[in-house]
Each structure stands twice: as C-alpha cells, then as structure tokens.
Amino acid sequence: MKRKLWCWLAAALAGLFAVGAWVFWFWRGQTDTGGMERIRVTAVLPHDDYVYWTKTREGIVAGGLEYGVDVKIVLPRMNYDVPQMTELIRQETAAKADALIVQGIEDEKYLEALQKAQRQGILIVLIDTDVDGGFPHLYVGTDNYAAGKKMGEAVAEITEGEGTIAVLSGEKNYPNLEERYEGICSVLADYPDLQVACVEYNQYDGLRVIEKYHAILKAYPQVDTLVCVEGTSGQALGPRLTRQNRKYEHIVVFDLSEETLQGLRLGAFEGVMKQQQEMMGRIAVREIRQYIESGGVWDRKILTDVDWITSESPEAEAYE
Amino acid sequence: MNRERKKSISVEYQKGYYVIFCCVIIMFAAATIGNWMLSRGYRSTLNELLELNQLYVEIETSNMVINDAYLYLRESSMESYASEKENIRRQIEVVNRQVEREYSRSKKDLTCMTETYLEECDALIGLLETYLSDNPGRVSNEEIDRQYQAAQEVMDYINTSFKEIYSIELTVSQKREQEMVKLSRSISFLQIGLLLLGLIIYLRHNLKIIRNISESLGQLTQFVECVKGNLYHTERLELKSHDELLILADTINELLDIIQEQVEQLEQDSQIREQIREMEIDNLRLKNELQSSQMDLLQSRINPHFLFNTLNMISNSAVIEDAEQTRMLIDITAEYLRYNLDRLTKTVSLKEELENVKDYIYIQKCRFEERFAFVFETDEQCSGQKMPCMILQPLVENALKHGLYHMRSGGKIIIRTRAEGSFTVMEIEDNGCGFPEEYLEKIRSGIFEHERDNHVGIRNIYMRLKLFYKGQIRFWVDSCKGKTVLHIVVPRQNVCKGE
CATH class of the missing domain: 3.30.565.10 (Histidine kinase-like ATPase, C-terminal domain)
Known part of the structure; x- marks a missing residue:
C-alpha cells in the first residue's frame, strides 16, 4: 500500500518536474544570455547584393559565432556610398566598438574617420583591399598578385601560349586589380606569342560589361581570349553565354558565384578564379579576438590563396 | 482461510481522488507559473522601454542645457549640466543592467554613444568655461563650434540609434507578446490535457473498482444460491479481490464449514439414537422371549423328578418284561428330556448337541421306523x-x-x-x-x-x-x-x- 502511494507521489513529482522543465525550456528559449564583456565588432561593408561581399559577410558572421564575438554588419543604403560608409564608421566610433572591419578605400574623409577610430583604441581590419591610411591596421585579403599569376598560367595553358588577350577590369588604378593584372603580365612575359591587346574597365556595372564584351571585339577583332580580373564581368556574362554563342574562343573570369558556375556548366567559361572570401571574414574575426585576448602584432597582412575552378572541379560538379 | 486484506474499497476510491488532486495541483502550478511568467514578461518589456525612454529624456534635457550653454553662454546652464550628466550616468547604469540581464548590441552601443556624447559635452563645457574665464583668448570660437558640432553629431547618432532601438524593441516586444500568447495557449492546452488525463485515469480507475465489486458480488450471490440449495456444497468461495468483500467471502466460507460440521454431528447423533433405539427394542424382545422361554421351562419343570422316576420305573418294568427295545426307548427319551431340562440355559459343546440330536433321531426312528x-x-x-x-x-x-x-x-x-x-x-x-x-x-x-x-x-x-x-x-x-x-x-x- 505504502509502496503504491510512493509511486503515485513520484508520478506527481515527475509531472511537476516535467512542467517545470518545459517552462524553463520555453523561457530560456526566448532569452539570450546576458553579459557586458563581449567583444563588439562592426563590419562596414560596401554592399551585400553581390556574392563576393555576401560571402565575406557570411564569413564574418560565422567567425563571430565560432569565436564568441558580437558581430554587427552595417551597410550603406546605396552600394559603395563612401560618405555614408564614413558616417557609419563615425557612428560606430561613437559607439566605441572594439574593432571595425572595413574595405580599404582611398578616400580622405573615410580614412580620417578610420584614423579617429584607431586613435580611440578601436582595432581596424581592412578586408579585401589594403590602403595606406597612416594608421596601424590588419589587412586580410586575397594575394592578388599570386592570383593574377595563377590566372595567367591558366590562360597560357588554355591558349597553348598563342593568341591575343583582352583584359576586362573594374576600375582604373584600383590596387587589387592592378596587382592581378601585374601577376598575369608576369606570366605572359614568358609567352611571346600571347599578347594583351587591351585593358578595359566596366566600373563594376553589369550593363557596361555587356557593352565592353561587344566593343572589344569591334575594336580588336583579333582578340580570341577574354580575361575578366574582377567579379562583375563573370556575373553579368555567365547567365547569357554558352559555348556555342560566345564570341571569344576562350573566356576566364574571377570570383565563384551562381552565375559563373552556370557559365562553367554551359561551357561559356574555361575556368573561374575562386577567392576565399568566407575564409577572410573568419580570419578577421579570429585575429581580433586573439589580439584582444593575447595581444601581439596588429599591423600586418594576412593573404589568402585562390583556387582555379574548371567544369570538372567538384564545385562545378555539385552545381545543378 | 483468513487471508490478509490488502486493499480497501474506500482506499481504492481515494486513489482516484488522489489522481484528480495531483492533476489539479499540477494545473494550479502550471497556471501560477504561467501567469507569473507572462506578467514578468510583460512587466520586463514595459520596464525596459520605459528605462530607455527615460535615458532618452535625460539626454534630450541635457542637450537642451548644452544648447543653452553654447548659444547663450549661461553659466546656470553650465552648472545644471553637471546634475544632468549625473542623471544620464544613472540612467546609463540602469540600461547597462538591462544589458547584463539580457545582452543587446544596440543597447550597449547606445550607452557607449551616450558616454561619448558626455565626453564631447564635457569637452565643450570645458571650452566654454575657459572661454568665459579671465583669459578667453586661449580658446577660439572655431574650436568651440567644432566641439559643439562634434557633440551634436554624436547626438544625431544617439537619435538614430534610439529610433533603431525603439524599432527593434517594438519588434522584439511584438515577438515576445506572440511568444507569450503562445505560452498562454500552451499552458491552457497543458491544463486541459492534464485535466482530461486525470479524468480518464480517474474514470478508468473507478470503472475498474466498480467492475471488481460487481464481479465479486456476483460471485457471492451465485455462491449463496448454490449453498442454499445444497448445504453439502464442497467448493469454497474464491474471490480475486483483496478488499472487504474478501473478508465477507472468507466469513461465509467459515460459516459454511461450521454449518456443515454441525449438520454432520446432528446426523451422527441421530444415527446413534436410532441404533440405541433398535438395540433397546431388541433387548426388550429378547427379554420378553427369554421370559416366555423361562415360563415354558417352568411349566415343563412342574415335576421333572416325578417324570424321571416314572420313566425309570417303566424302564425297570420293561427289563422285567424283557422288552429291551422299550427299555432302550424309555432310557433315550429320559436322556433327551434330561438334556432339555438341565442344559437348556447352559453352554454346551457341539458334540453334546449332536448326541442330543442322535437321541431325538432314535426316538423318531422308533416312531417312523x-x-x-x-x-x-x-x-x-x-x-x-x-x-x-x-x-x-x-x-x-x-x-x-x-x-x-x-x-x-x-x-x-x-x-x-x-x-x-x-x-x-x-x-x-x-x-x-x-x-x-x-x-x-x-x-x-x-x-x-x-x-x-x-x-x-x-x-x-x-x-x-x-x-x-x-x-x-x-x-x-x-x-x-x-x-x-x-x-x-x-x-x-x-x-x-x-x-
């Protein structure tokens, strides 16, 4: 009799415990843990509607989760609105963020805002593009010269060392693109029958890419290879070209995206140079945390590698 | 036969009530906890918004003081700034406690921005005080303007941040309210579920008890009917239940045993009495017959000596008359009569009995040749x-x-x-x-x-x-x-x- 009574009591207690556990679980589910001493990092990115910066943003967010860092992504209302980006940097400086992840842009006020932030003790990480802003900073980005060299070697292999090349770049004097171009040229120097006919710029505009695609052939009919050293070109051409309808014998592009993968599958491109943007974002967050916790040298560069993707690569195979 | 009663019908019923009681307790606990959580959630959301608003009010007030000090160089404003600053700092602490309880990046940024604003304001007030001091040339107007602009720039960021936070907070509040509604609904479902579960268990338990009682009563009734028709019913009532009915069944079994024992005893007594009666009758009959035989014997003994003397005299006469056969017959008859008269009430041997038979036969042979x-x-x-x-x-x-x-x-x-x-x-x-x-x-x-x-x-x-x-x-x-x-x-x- 007593045993049964105990059983009933145990069942009642178990019921109460279950209710309590459920309530606790429910309550806990809707609240975040508190705490003041979190590392606050703000990434001021130029935009988020192109896969390059999307991937970078994903890398930063993933790094934040991985390393327990509070990451905030802020974007200007217009793509590459440098004044607004400057304003955002000032705002984050007033908010006393622990670190800022920004793209290196050669703009006076932009750099002044970064200098002020750095003076207030905020760590500056320049991602993708490095500039000499007169303040100590960490640069995390692709080794553009090495990327250019890898691209040049790929072009030489595809063309078997013969032909005329047209280079489609983003913006004139943009350091990253210049470095890539220099890398390509360093390889082409070894192939005398492989000439660069022209270097054109699309100002990161898709419409201008299409325009240049046709204009180059008109101006230089002997061009048989188109080398795109930035991402917008591949993105604009990928969905529109196939092996049959393309006007160039060979096309190689920069940055892996849905569009460039589509171009690869349809035979429009011989290959795509893939940057490791996500990796850059992760590395930036990792380095911030490591520096705040352990100190060390901050003013330095971390370069990431690139991969040459063809239609036979796993990434292209996986694309449906 | 006496078995231990393990259960009681009332206790069995009580178990059902316990289940309902437990369910009601759990329901009550769930309702209490749920209500507490809901009210806590609403109160927390409202408090947070009010505290943020208070911070904003304090900053706005402080900014008015700063504007007054900057535009009109009023010393009273500069003096009141100190108290406003303290108010802001207190409110910053309040918001920071919110952040400590539940981390929010936007709130943390806001408090930091507010601190930056205070730093800028401190710098501005410092410049204004220097400007109003005995040596105003140490500070230029441009420098004061720039500092004022810097403070206002931060104020703009704070305004923007407040708008964002309000927007976020309202969104969060809306989400929280939805969650609370969901919680409230879940608690209601839980309560209904618990109540139903309790009722089902209670009804099932009661049904089982009633079925057991009914089954036991059926068995009892059937058994009593059988016993009523046949007192020598050998089977005994076996109930599966372990409650009061088991005791009743055991008592009935014991009563039946006692009744059967008594009936058997009565029958045995009756048989013995019958046997005694028969024996008494036999004794009476034998006694009667014996008395009759003795009467007969007495009658035959009226004068045996006279009879034997006479027979002896006749035998002697037969010897004198040389009637040997007659003498023999008289002697044997005399012997036969003597045996009858002397031994009638005595134990004899089979040999003597046979000799008597032979005497009788000799007499009969004489008669029937x-x-x-x-x-x-x-x-x-x-x-x-x-x-x-x-x-x-x-x-x-x-x-x-x-x-x-x-x-x-x-x-x-x-x-x-x-x-x-x-x-x-x-x-x-x-x-x-x-x-x-x-x-x-x-x-x-x-x-x-x-x-x-x-x-x-x-x-x-x-x-x-x-x-x-x-x-x-x-x-x-x-x-x-x-x-x-x-x-x-x-x-x-x-x-x-x-x-």
Missing part, C-alpha cells in the same frame, strides 16, 4: 465348539416336520459339521419339499428377524445364536424342491461363557 434316513457327516475338530443348547435338534425336527413329513419313504436328513478356517460350519440338509419362496425371501432380506410367524423356531434359534456370538454369525437357507440346506457359520475360536 425306516421311513426316513439320517446321516451324520461330522468333523471331530469341531467337537469342542461351544454353543447354546438346543440349536441343532429343533432344526432337525423342523426339517422332519415341514420338509419330510409328507414323504412316505426316501426322506433323508444329513447333519454336517466342519471346520473352515476360523469358522465352524453346521449344515442341516433334507430332500423334502423345501421352504416357501416368500419365507426364503424374508430370511434373505433380514425381515426374518422382526417377523412373528409360524417359523418361530428358526427365528428363535437365529436370535439366540446372534446373541451368543454377538452378531458374528452367518445364517442362511438354500432351498428348492427336493433339497433344502440350512447353513450356520459361527466363529470357531470364540470363547463361550455360560449363563
């Missing part, structure tokens, strides 16, 4: 067998009188004695007409003992033997036309006592 033949097939081992007097002679007389009387010649009577194991067998056989069928039937069915008819002699012999051997005799007649055998089997080793 060679009309009947008598054969003795006797066993010497049985000669000493003790027995009552006048057993064989009346039987031989009976055979002669009833069996052979009508035969003119060829009548034969065989007297046999023999030992069979521990018994002595005596047989009287004749080849006469035999017993009537109805008389044989009476002898065989035992009615013989109680009947009074013409065969009083045989019945008398039977009763005397039965009394002498204490019932340990066998007495039967095989009879058909031409052969009648009367069998008497008595214990051989029996020690006979004289009266």
Whole structure:
C-alpha cells in the first residue's frame, strides 16, 4: 500500500518536474544570455547584393559565432556610398566598438574617420583591399598578385601560349586589380606569342560589361581570349553565354558565384578564379579576438590563396 | 482461510481522488507559473522601454542645457549640466543592467554613444568655461563650434540609434507578446490535457473498482444460491479481490464449514439414537422371549423328578418284561428330556448337541421306523465348539416336520459339521419339499428377524445364536424342491461363557 502511494507521489513529482522543465525550456528559449564583456565588432561593408561581399559577410558572421564575438554588419543604403560608409564608421566610433572591419578605400574623409577610430583604441581590419591610411591596421585579403599569376598560367595553358588577350577590369588604378593584372603580365612575359591587346574597365556595372564584351571585339577583332580580373564581368556574362554563342574562343573570369558556375556548366567559361572570401571574414574575426585576448602584432597582412575552378572541379560538379 | 486484506474499497476510491488532486495541483502550478511568467514578461518589456525612454529624456534635457550653454553662454546652464550628466550616468547604469540581464548590441552601443556624447559635452563645457574665464583668448570660437558640432553629431547618432532601438524593441516586444500568447495557449492546452488525463485515469480507475465489486458480488450471490440449495456444497468461495468483500467471502466460507460440521454431528447423533433405539427394542424382545422361554421351562419343570422316576420305573418294568427295545426307548427319551431340562440355559459343546440330536433321531426312528434316513457327516475338530443348547435338534425336527413329513419313504436328513478356517460350519440338509419362496425371501432380506410367524423356531434359534456370538454369525437357507440346506457359520475360536 505504502509502496503504491510512493509511486503515485513520484508520478506527481515527475509531472511537476516535467512542467517545470518545459517552462524553463520555453523561457530560456526566448532569452539570450546576458553579459557586458563581449567583444563588439562592426563590419562596414560596401554592399551585400553581390556574392563576393555576401560571402565575406557570411564569413564574418560565422567567425563571430565560432569565436564568441558580437558581430554587427552595417551597410550603406546605396552600394559603395563612401560618405555614408564614413558616417557609419563615425557612428560606430561613437559607439566605441572594439574593432571595425572595413574595405580599404582611398578616400580622405573615410580614412580620417578610420584614423579617429584607431586613435580611440578601436582595432581596424581592412578586408579585401589594403590602403595606406597612416594608421596601424590588419589587412586580410586575397594575394592578388599570386592570383593574377595563377590566372595567367591558366590562360597560357588554355591558349597553348598563342593568341591575343583582352583584359576586362573594374576600375582604373584600383590596387587589387592592378596587382592581378601585374601577376598575369608576369606570366605572359614568358609567352611571346600571347599578347594583351587591351585593358578595359566596366566600373563594376553589369550593363557596361555587356557593352565592353561587344566593343572589344569591334575594336580588336583579333582578340580570341577574354580575361575578366574582377567579379562583375563573370556575373553579368555567365547567365547569357554558352559555348556555342560566345564570341571569344576562350573566356576566364574571377570570383565563384551562381552565375559563373552556370557559365562553367554551359561551357561559356574555361575556368573561374575562386577567392576565399568566407575564409577572410573568419580570419578577421579570429585575429581580433586573439589580439584582444593575447595581444601581439596588429599591423600586418594576412593573404589568402585562390583556387582555379574548371567544369570538372567538384564545385562545378555539385552545381545543378 | 483468513487471508490478509490488502486493499480497501474506500482506499481504492481515494486513489482516484488522489489522481484528480495531483492533476489539479499540477494545473494550479502550471497556471501560477504561467501567469507569473507572462506578467514578468510583460512587466520586463514595459520596464525596459520605459528605462530607455527615460535615458532618452535625460539626454534630450541635457542637450537642451548644452544648447543653452553654447548659444547663450549661461553659466546656470553650465552648472545644471553637471546634475544632468549625473542623471544620464544613472540612467546609463540602469540600461547597462538591462544589458547584463539580457545582452543587446544596440543597447550597449547606445550607452557607449551616450558616454561619448558626455565626453564631447564635457569637452565643450570645458571650452566654454575657459572661454568665459579671465583669459578667453586661449580658446577660439572655431574650436568651440567644432566641439559643439562634434557633440551634436554624436547626438544625431544617439537619435538614430534610439529610433533603431525603439524599432527593434517594438519588434522584439511584438515577438515576445506572440511568444507569450503562445505560452498562454500552451499552458491552457497543458491544463486541459492534464485535466482530461486525470479524468480518464480517474474514470478508468473507478470503472475498474466498480467492475471488481460487481464481479465479486456476483460471485457471492451465485455462491449463496448454490449453498442454499445444497448445504453439502464442497467448493469454497474464491474471490480475486483483496478488499472487504474478501473478508465477507472468507466469513461465509467459515460459516459454511461450521454449518456443515454441525449438520454432520446432528446426523451422527441421530444415527446413534436410532441404533440405541433398535438395540433397546431388541433387548426388550429378547427379554420378553427369554421370559416366555423361562415360563415354558417352568411349566415343563412342574415335576421333572416325578417324570424321571416314572420313566425309570417303566424302564425297570420293561427289563422285567424283557422288552429291551422299550427299555432302550424309555432310557433315550429320559436322556433327551434330561438334556432339555438341565442344559437348556447352559453352554454346551457341539458334540453334546449332536448326541442330543442322535437321541431325538432314535426316538423318531422308533416312531417312523425306516421311513426316513439320517446321516451324520461330522468333523471331530469341531467337537469342542461351544454353543447354546438346543440349536441343532429343533432344526432337525423342523426339517422332519415341514420338509419330510409328507414323504412316505426316501426322506433323508444329513447333519454336517466342519471346520473352515476360523469358522465352524453346521449344515442341516433334507430332500423334502423345501421352504416357501416368500419365507426364503424374508430370511434373505433380514425381515426374518422382526417377523412373528409360524417359523418361530428358526427365528428363535437365529436370535439366540446372534446373541451368543454377538452378531458374528452367518445364517442362511438354500432351498428348492427336493433339497433344502440350512447353513450356520459361527466363529470357531470364540470363547463361550455360560449363563
């Protein structure tokens, strides 16, 4: 009799415990843990509607989760609105963020805002593009010269060392693109029958890419290879070209995206140079945390590698 | 039979109430906790918004003071800034506590921005105070303007941040409210579920109890019906339940045992009384018969000495007259009569009994000459067998009188004695007409003992033997036309006592 009574009591207690556990679980589910001493990092990115910066943003967010860092992504209302980006940097400086992840842009006020932030003790990480802003900073980005060299070697292999090349770049004097171009040229120097006919710029505009695609052939009919050293070109051409309808014998592009993968599958491109943007974002967050916790040298560069993707690569195979 | 009662019907019912009680307690707990959580959630959301708003109000007030100090260079404003600054700092602490409880990036940024704003304002107030001091040339207007602009720039960021936070907070509040509604609904479902579960368990439990009671009562009723019809019902009531009904069943079983024992006792008593009555009747009958026999004997003893003297005188006369046969007949008759008169109430041996039979036969032979033949097939081992007097002679007389009387010649009577194991067998056989069928039937069915008819002699012999051997005799007649055998089997080793 007593045993049964105990059983009933145990069942009642178990019921109460279950209710309590459920309530606790429910309550806990809707609240975040508190705490003041979190590392606050703000990434001021130029935009988020192109896969390059999307991937970078994903890398930063993933790094934040991985390393327990509070990451905030802020974007200007217009793509590459440098004044607004400057304003955002000032705002984050007033908010006393622990670190800022920004793209290196050669703009006076932009750099002044970064200098002020750095003076207030905020760590500056320049991602993708490095500039000499007169303040100590960490640069995390692709080794553009090495990327250019890898691209040049790929072009030489595809063309078997013969032909005329047209280079489609983003913006004139943009350091990253210049470095890539220099890398390509360093390889082409070894192939005398492989000439660069022209270097054109699309100002990161898709419409201008299409325009240049046709204009180059008109101006230089002997061009048989188109080398795109930035991402917008591949993105604009990928969905529109196939092996049959393309006007160039060979096309190689920069940055892996849905569009460039589509171009690869349809035979429009011989290959795509893939940057490791996500990796850059992760590395930036990792380095911030490591520096705040352990100190060390901050003013330095971390370069990431690139991969040459063809239609036979796993990434292209996986694309449906 | 007494088994331990493990359950009680009332306790079984109580268990059902316990279940309901537990469910109500859990429901109450769930409702209390749920209400507490909901009110806490609403209160927390509202408080957070109010605290943020208070911070904004304090900053706005402070900014008005700053504007006043900057535009009109009022010293009172500069002085009141210090107290405003303290208010802001207090409110920053309040918001920081919110962040400590529940981390929010936007709130943390806001408090940091507010601190930056205070730093800028401090710098501005410092410049203004220097400007208003005895040496105003140390600070330029441009420098003050720039500092004011810097403070206002931060103020703009704070405004923007506040808008964002309000927007976020309202969104969060909306989301939280939805979650609270969800929580409230979940609690309601939980309560309904618990109540239903409790009711189902309670009803199922009660149904089981009622079914068990009903089943046990059915078994009890059926058993009582069986017992009512048959008090000797051997089966006992077995109930599966372990409650009060089990005790009732056990009590009924015990009562039945007692009743059956008493009935058996009554029957035994009745049988004993019947046996005693029969024995008393037999005793009375025997006593009566004995009295009758003694009367007869007394009558026959009127003057035995006179009779023997007379017979002796006649025998002597027969000797004088040389009538040897007559003398012999008179002597044997005298001997026969002497045996009858002297030994009638005494124990005799089988040999003496046979000698008496022979005397009787000699007399009868004289009477009937060679009309009947008598054969003795006797066993010497049985000669000493003790027995009552006048057993064989009346039987031989009976055979002669009833069996052979009508035969003119060829009548034969065989007297046999023999030992069979521990018994002595005596047989009287004749080849006469035999017993009537109805008389044989009476002898065989035992009615013989109680009947009074013409065969009083045989019945008398039977009763005397039965009394002498204490019932340990066998007495039967095989009879058909031409052969009648009367069998008497008595214990051989029996020690006979004289009266």
